[in-house]
Amino acid sequence: MDWIAILGLLGFLGANFLAALSGALFPPGEWYRGLAKPAWNPPDWAFGPAWTVLYVMIAVSGWLVWRKAGFAGAAVPLAAYGVQLLLNAAWSAIFFGMRRPDLAFYELVVFWVAILVTIVLFWPVHRTAALLLLPYLAWVSFAGALNLTLWRMNPLRG
Secondary structure (H helix, E strand, O other): OOHHHHHHHHHHHHHHHHHHHHHHHOOOHHHHHOOOOOOOOOOHHHHHHHHHHHHHHHHHHHHHHHHHHHHHHOHHHHHHHHHHHHHHHHHHHHHHHOOOHHHHHHHHHHHHHHHHHHHHHHOOOOHHHHHHOHHHHHHHHHHHHHHHHHHHHOOOOO
């Protein structure tokens, strides 16, 4: 692997680190701990390792598409990739920062669609890159079900 490829991978890892930073800027905190939760809610400690693995897979996925086609050759797929990363970062700010599970759920639906669009656009460029995003889509699907359940179990107080 040459230096450009290594720097590219570091760039994709860095972009994912920035998206993940939203979770550190808007941590769950006491508000989240005080919410009623379903029995199937994962323990708090499980989210960090799960997201770490997913962010690495997301970064490698984007990097593979970039390596195969470059920014010019994969402008639309990589733009979709960037949009889903921005939506990823926004969710923590909405759910934990604003304490709005209702708005976070609606945002998550758009986020989920953006991931699916990214997978579809990655498929013709690099199938492995598209497949690497499937666990991410599955986790966000689960997160959507959890988000909706938390919203229903904890009505907003005005």
